[in-house]
Amino acid sequence: MKRLRCGLLGAGMMGREHLKNLALMDDVSVVVVCDSNAEMLGKAQGLAPDAQFVSSVSALLAVGIDALIIATPNFMHASQLLDILAVQNLPVLIEKPLVTNLEDISRLRAAMRAREAFVWVGMEYRYMPALTAFSNQMGAVGAVKMLSIREHRYPFLQKVENWNRFNRYSGGTFVEKCCHFFDLMRLYLQADPIRVYASAAQDVNHLSERYNGEQPDIWDNGFVIVDFNNGTRGCLDLCMFAEGVKFEQEVSLVGDKARLDCRIPGPFQSANDPATLAEIVISPRSPAGPVTQMVEVPDHALHAGSHQGATFFQHQAFWQAIRASEAPGVSVDDGLMAVLIGLAAQASANSGQAVSIDAEHFRLVSG
Ligand SMILES: NC(=O)c1ccc[n+]([C@@H]2O[C@H](COP(=O)([O-])OP(=O)(O)OC[C@H]3O[C@@H](n4cnc5c(N)ncnc54)[C@H](O)[C@@H]3O)[C@@H](O)[C@H]2O)c1
Numbered sequence: 604m605k606r607l608r609c610g611l612l613g614a615g616m617m618g619r620e621h622l623k624n625l626a627l628m629d630d631v632s633v634v635v636v637c638d639s640n641a642e643m644l645g646k647a648q649g650l651a652p653d654a655q656f657v658s659s660v661s662a663l664l665a666v667g668i669d670a671l672i673i674a675t676p677n678f679m680h681a682s683q684l685l686d687i688l689a690v691q692n693l694p695v696l697i698e699k700p701l702v703t704n705l706e707d708i709s710r711l712r713a714a715m716r717a718r719e720a721f722v723w724v725g726m727e728y729r730y731m732p733a734l735t736a737f738s739n740q741m742g743a744v745g746a747v748k749m750l751s752i753r754e755h756r757y758p759f760l761q762k763v764e765n766w767n768r769f770n771r772y773s774g775g776t777f778v779e780k781c782c783h784f785f786d787l788m789r790l791y792l793q794a795d796p797i798r799v800y801a802s803a804a805q806d807v808n809h810l811s812e813r814y815n816g817e818q819p820d821i822w823d824n825g826f827v828i829v830d831f832n833n834g835t836r837g838c839l840d841l842c843m844f845a846e847g848v849k850f851e852q853e854v855s856l857v858g859d860k861a862r863l864d865c866r867i868p869g870p871f872q873s874a875n876d877p878a879t880l881a882e883i884v885i886s887p888r889s890p891a892g893p894v895t896q897m898v899e900v901p902d903h904a905l906h907a908g909s910h911q912g913a914t915f916f917q918h919q920a921f922w923q924a925i926r927a928s929e930a931p932g933v934s935v936d937d938g939l940m941a942v943l944i945g946l947a948a949q950a951s952a953n954s955g956q957a958v959s960i961d962a963e964h965f966r967l968v969s970g
Pocket residue numbers: 612613614615616617618637638639640643674675676677679698699700725726727762763764779910
């Protein structure tokens with residue numbers, strides 16, 4: 604089978620996680636890595652020994668690739684994607700969040716409607732083995748009514764030039780971090796959002812940091828309630844000063860017959876230690892009692908990143924879709940809708956008011 608030639612734009616923490624996972628793909632070669640920061644290019648060199656290392660997008664595209672991974676800071680995604688597709692209509696896997704503001708939602712939708720492009724948004728939680736096992740058991744809950752997602756974890760890590768310390772670069776915590784969870788809500792509830800209410804603040808983290816004299820403005824905890832157009836509801840509980848907990852994410856789906864839980868350990872446990880495996884629990888309403896299943900992640904996938912194997916399985920699906928000429932597993936509309944819910948949550952927590960969503964037109968409606 605012909606090896607597909609892959610390029611990477613952005614060789615920071617996540618870009619290098621992509622390189623580690625790409626090295627595990629039998630039928631893909633990374634032929635070019637582009638980053639504007641020489642130190643980051645240096646760190647990537649050992650992970651892609653056969654690649655060229657360049658510092659501009661034009662040099663990257665000149666190498667000749669079959670597909671591109673974009674893993675640059677959030678606020679760059681929309682312009683880079685559109686600029687690149689204007690030059691070459693390549694399959695692209697672009698990191699989340701796809702955009703960071705309402706203007707770019709409109710801009711990207713309009714541009715993508717005007718062209719045929721294969722763009723896959725990196726909502727990789729969909730491909731995490733624990734959540735795949737969870738989704739395989741969803742039928743047990745009966746008619747789905749509620750989904751709650753708790754993420755209690757460590758603070759935001761340091762990024763190149765600290766772009767994640769400011770809402771204007773990241774989109775805000777509910778966009779940057781939580782778009783994953785709003786995407787899962789849409790996927791598992793099979794519905795689009797109609798209303799969001801949120802409460803959030805920056806209470807503990809980054810308060811004493813200064814960048815060019817400016818204090819970070821990113822929130823570190825909050826609650827978000829989302830009403831969906833099929834009568835179901837979702838709830839997100841986020842805390843980013845809780846690194847001591849055993850499970851980083853806890854996902855609970857409740858239907859009229861049972862509750863289904865998925866508990867996912869954080870990235871710092873040792874590989875497949877039985878004490879720290881993810882678990883799936885089905886608790887029927889009948890007296891039968893709960894049934895627990897542990898979920899192992901293959902070692903190679905677990906070790907190639909800090910996302911419980913999700914990056915590996917996302918890559919498998921991405922390259923398989925390209926080879927089979929299938930549609931992207933996570934579409935531009937999926938990526939934009941996850942951001943829209945995040946922006947609604949940001950707006951609601953700022954105003955203290957519920958924010959309605961016009962999902963058909965990808966718009967927020969105040970009041
Ligand atoms: N899917 C996930 O679970 C997940 C996890 C972490 C990060 N991410 C996403 O991945 C993206 C990158 O995050 P990160 O943690 O790697 O950040 P990072 O700061 O570590 O890396 C970003 C890289 O982009 C480079 N860069 C900046 N401007 C550039 C330009 N014009 N051209 C080329 N390179 C440029 C920087 O030098 C840096 O190396 C973000 O969108 C982030 O939200 C996704």
